[in-house]
Amino acid sequence: MPDxxxxxxxxxxxxxxxxxxxxxxxxxxxxxxxxxxxxDADVRTRARTIGxxxxxxxxxxxxxxxxxxxxxxxxxxxxxxxxxVVPAMTSGTILTDVGSVKGEAAAALxxxxxxxxxxxxxHPIAGxxxxxxxxxxxxxxxxxxxILTPSDxxxxxxxxxxxxxxxxxxxxxxxxxxxxxxxxxRVLAITSHLPHLIAFNIVATAxxxxxxxxxxxxxxxxxxxxDFTRIAASDPVMWRDVFLTNKxxxxxxxGRFSEDxxxxxxxxxxxxGDMLMREFTRARTIxxxxxxxxxxxxxxxxGRNPNxxxxxx
Amino acid sequence: MPDxxxxxxxxxxxxxxxxxxxxxxxxxxxxxxxxxxxxDADVRTRARTIGxxxxxxxxxxxxxxxxxxxxxxxxxxxxxxxxxVVPAMTSGTILTDVGSVKGEAAAALxxxxxxxxxxxxxHPIAGxxxxxxxxxxxxxxxxxxxILTPSDxxxxxxxxxxxxxxxxxxxxxxxxxxxxxxxxxRVLAITSHLPHLIAFNIVATAxxxxxxxxxxxxxxxxxxxxDFTRIAASDPVMWRDVFLTNKxxxxxxxGRFSEDxxxxxxxxxxxxGDMLMREFTRARTIxxxxxxxxxxxxxxxxGRNPNxxxxxx
Ligand SMILES: NC(=O)c1ccc[n+]([C@@H]2O[C@H](COP(=O)([O-])OP(=O)(O)OC[C@H]3O[C@@H](n4cnc5c(N)ncnc54)[C@H](OP(=O)(O)O)[C@@H]3O)[C@@H](O)[C@H]2O)c1
Ligand SMILES: NC(=O)c1ccc[n+]([C@@H]2O[C@H](COP(=O)([O-])OP(=O)(O)OC[C@H]3O[C@@H](n4cnc5c(N)ncnc54)[C@H](OP(=O)(O)O)[C@@H]3O)[C@@H](O)[C@H]2O)c1
Numbered sequence: 302m303p304d305x306x307x308x309x310x311x312x313x314x315x316x317x318x319x320x321x322x323x324x325x326x327x328x329x330x331x332x333x334x335x336x337x338x339x340x341d342a343d344v345r346t347r348a349r350t351i352g353x354x355x356x357x358x359x360x361x362x363x364x365x366x367x368x369x370x371x372x373x374x375x376x377x378x379x380x381x382x383x384x385x386v387v388p389a390m391t392s393g394t395i396l397t398d399v400g401s402v403k404g405e406a407a408a409a410l411x412x413x414x415x416x417x418x419x420x421x422x423x424h425p426i427a428g429x430x431x432x433x434x435x436x437x438x439x440x441x442x443x444x445x446x447x448i449l450t451p452s453d454x455x456x457x458x459x460x461x462x463x464x465x466x467x468x469x470x471x472x473x474x475x476x477x478x479x480x481x482x483x484x485x486x487r488v489l490a491i492t493s494h495l496p497h498l499i500a501f502n503i504v505a506t507a508x509x510x511x512x513x514x515x516x517x518x519x520x521x522x523x524x525x526x527x528d529f530t531r532i533a534a535s536d537p538v539m540w541r542d543v544f545l546t547n548k549x550x551x552x553x554x555x556g557r558f559s560e561d562x563x564x565x566x567x568x569x570x571x572x573x574g575d576m577l578m579r580e581f582t583r584a585r586t587i588x589x590x591x592x593x594x595x596x597x598x599x600x601x602x603x604g605r606n607p608n609x610x611x612x613x614x
Numbered sequence: 615m616p617d618x619x620x621x622x623x624x625x626x627x628x629x630x631x632x633x634x635x636x637x638x639x640x641x642x643x644x645x646x647x648x649x650x651x652x653x654d655a656d657v658r659t660r661a662r663t664i665g666x667x668x669x670x671x672x673x674x675x676x677x678x679x680x681x682x683x684x685x686x687x688x689x690x691x692x693x694x695x696x697x698x699v700v701p702a703m704t705s706g707t708i709l710t711d712v713g714s715v716k717g718e719a720a721a722a723l724x725x726x727x728x729x730x731x732x733x734x735x736x737h738p739i740a741g742x743x744x745x746x747x748x749x750x751x752x753x754x755x756x757x758x759x760x761i762l763t764p765s766d767x768x769x770x771x772x773x774x775x776x777x778x779x780x781x782x783x784x785x786x787x788x789x790x791x792x793x794x795x796x797x798x799x800r801v802l803a804i805t806s807h808l809p810h811l812i813a814f815n816i817v818a819t820a821x822x823x824x825x826x827x828x829x830x831x832x833x834x835x836x837x838x839x840x841d842f843t844r845i846a847a848s849d850p851v852m853w854r855d856v857f858l859t860n861k862x863x864x865x866x867x868x869g870r871f872s873e874d875x876x877x878x879x880x881x882x883x884x885x886x887g888d889m890l891m892r893e894f895t896r897a898r899t900i901x902x903x904x905x906x907x908x909x910x911x912x913x914x915x916x917g918r919n920p921n922x923x924x925x926x927x
Contacts, residue, residue, distance in 0.1 A: 426834050426836050426837050427836060428837075430901070445836060446833065446834060446836070448834075487825055487826055488826050488830050488831070488834055489834065489837060491819070491820050491823055491826055491831060491839070492820070492830075492831055492834045492835055492837045492838065492839040493834070493837025493838045493839065494838075495816065495819075495820075496816060496837075496838035496839050496841070496842055497838050498875075498878060499812055499816055499842075499875075500838075500897075501878070501893055501894055501897050502871065502874050502875045502878055502893075503808065503809060503812055503871060504896075504897040504900050504901075505874055505893055505896060505897065506804070506808075506867065506870050506871045506874045507804050507805070507808075507900075508896070508900060509870065509874070510804055510867070510870060512800055512866075513800055513801050513804055515903075517801045517805075518801075518804060518805055519900075519903050519904050519907045519909060520759065520907065520909070521739050521759060521761075521801055521802065521805045521806070522805055522904050522907075522909045522910070523739050523740060523758060523759070523909055523910075524739050524741075524802060524805045524806025524809075525805065525806045525807075525809035525810050525813075525845055526804070526805040526806065526809050527904055527909055527910045528809070528841055528844070528845060529809055529812075530897070530900055530901040530904050530910070531841070531901065531910065532838055532841060533894075533897035533898070533900070533901060534897065534898050534901035534902075535894075535898075537890075537891050537894035537895045537897075537898065538891070540890070540894050541887050541890040541891050541894060544882045544890055545882070545885055545887055545890070548882055548883070548885075551882060552879065552882060552883060553825075554819065554823070555875075555879055555882075557819050557822065557823060558815065558816060558819045559872065559875065559876075559879075561815050561818055561819045561822070562811075562812075562815045562868075562872065563872075565811060565814070565815055566865065566868055566872075569857045569858070569861055569864060569865060569868075570861070570865060572858055572861075574854050574858055577850075577853070577854040577857055577858070578850050578851070578854050580814055580815075580818055581814055581846075581848075581850035581853050581854060582850045583817075583818060583821070584813075584814050584817040584818065584843070584846035584847065584850075585846070585847050585848075585850065587817050587820075587821060587828075587832075587843055587846070588743070588817075588843040588844065588846060588847035589847075590828075590832050591832050591835050591840055591843050594832045594833060594835075596832060596833070596835045596836055596840055597835070597836075597840045597843070597844065
């Protein structure tokens with residue numbers, strides 16, 4: 302195994318993402334030691350029990366002497382956590398995060414910054430619908446994109462810090478890209494935030510239809526609905542924060558979505574089969590592009606065979 | 615292996631569903647012989663090459679002497695195909711289908727009926743986003759629901775026919791339910807038709823955003839979008855027919871969906887975090903009900919581990 306990229310990392314927030322970073326850093330030798338802190342005492346106890354790394358009872362103890370601090374808390378908590386973390390950090394070390402909205406994250410980090418620390422916001426395009434320390438696993442970031450949104454600081458020190466953080470994520474198996482904050486938030490609004498909102502919404506709609514019983518919705522969910530419920534099972538706090546902090550980009554996508562949906566609705570009402578064929582055929586082409594780009598598997602009946610259990614490590 | 619349920623079955627339409635019935639009937643010994651016909655000569659050639667069963671060049675030859683005929687064509691083609699099939703069938707045998715809209719299917723079968731044949735519409739709640747003869751596999755129906763919508767004929771012969779068809783699907787591993795046509799179409803509108811429409815729509819919206827490049831949408835699709843593209847890759851002809859023939863139930867669901875979405879949109883615009891939390895938390899409960907009902911797996915990172923290939927038999 303090559304030398305660790307950081308001799309000590311601190312992870313604040315031991316949920317799905319924090320626990321996955323802890324496991325991956327250990328598994329791939331990316332950090333000499335891993336120290337975690339979580340606001341929630343139960344989470345700390347659980348993190349100790351399942352052996353995620355050293356777990357401290359204060360934020361300050363976790364952060365002390367760390368070369369790099371990873372904030373893995375909901376986006377809405379970033380400002381407070383960053384403000385508490387920075388004073389306890391050693392000069393010249395790195396503060397990064399994994400928040401799904403980079404505008405808010407960058408603002409939170411910048412506000413907390415005192416000029417001694419390298420601030421490098423980041424976002425792994427990897428996750429599951431589960432949350433909490435038990436949900437973490439070492440291979441989560443393998444072959445996934447990791448987006449960094451560095452500031453425009455061009456000092457040699459800052460660029461070296463970005464390079465080191467890049468190396469860390471690569472060691473975890475990720476492919477690293479840099480991007481500006483606004484672009485990130487626009488791209489993720491359509492590829493992640495809108496899909497989640499739609500999934501949350503359709504689940505609510507299904508359960509409020511008085512003409513169909515809830516038991517029937519559950520029973521016959523294999524016709525498509527169950528795929529939406531998987532996405533809609535994601536952490537409510539995390540997603541509330543995403544929508545509250547990426548409001549403009551999400552509302553823009555939502556406006557487009559509703560406009561397009563109204564056109565499909567009209568085609569159905571007036572029996573315009575040609576328009577439906579055109580739209581549905583286009584969707585198939587796009588699916589092919591995603592499989593060709595290695596972003597999904599084209600295997601038949603993907604993961605749904607009852608005799609196959611995915612390897613969860 | 616127990617005795618076959620039917621000594622000969624005929625399958626009209628050798629696509630995903632037809633090919634899966636052919637493979638399953640052979641694998642589980644549910645039919646003594648399987649004969650297929652497809653309108654498309656290329657499909658017939660392919661069906662022969664991959665050994666789905668005997669393949670005939672005319673509809674009449676396939677149907678002759680069959681105990682049960684399965685119409686596995688798009689819903690919009692059912693009326694024509696049924697009208698051609700019935701005169702070639704032996705008296706007292708069964709005509710069924712697998713169409714996703716039972717109102718239309720029942721009407722098509724009834725119109726074609728000449729009083730000699732038992733008409734029993736059906737719908738397997740199982741499928742994938744793929745189509746064509748190569749997409750079929752024997753385990754598709756295992757542990758899946760199969761809905762039959764028998765007529766109100768209470769003659770002993772008809773009831774015996776329904777029982778035999780039930781036995782056939784059970785032999786393929788399915789759990790069989792009966793339901794009335796209108797209820798089926800209402801339940802499926804929300805559990806299957808609306809989810810597909812939404813998936814088709816979001817894919818179109820994503821690709822029409824000028825503010826984001828298509829390449830970026832593909833690249834970062836793992837954030838949620840890719841799950842929608844899987845559903846949206848489904849056969850355009852099949853889905854056009856579904857929306858044209860289950861119009862009222864789909865429009866009803868769509869109206870509700872848009873109303874609910876407008877409320878979420880308003881909550882985002884005005885920063886109403888409590889309302890978002892409430893809705894998102896509810897969605898999580900529903901997901902749990904689906905996993906408890908055995909309709910999905912709760913395994914972490916379901917099927918997405920690059921090192922796991924689902925067993926496609
Ligand atoms: N889930 C995904 O798919 C995904 C993907 C990419 C990025 N992200 C981002 O990753 C971050 C974490 O998400 P996650 O999925 O790992 O969530 P999670 O499993 O819910 O974990 C978050 C953890 O942070 C703790 N926490 C909350 N506020 C805190 C604070 N002020 N100080 C210390 N700890 C605090 C939570 O404790 P409690 O027990 O009190 O809640 C929880 O243990 C979010 O910013 C999210 O946007 C998530
Ligand atoms: N896919 C699913 O997930 C699913 C699930 C449950 C039920 N269903 C229902 O199953 C039925 C078949 O769907 P599928 O997914 O199997 O579609 P598919 O893979 O596209 O197969 C349909 C086959 O029927 C052929 N066909 C079309 N019109 C015909 C005609 N007039 N006479 C004879 N053959 C004809 C098609 O030939 P071409 O090559 O010319 O198109 C194609 O080979 C549909 O009614 C659908 O609603 C589908």
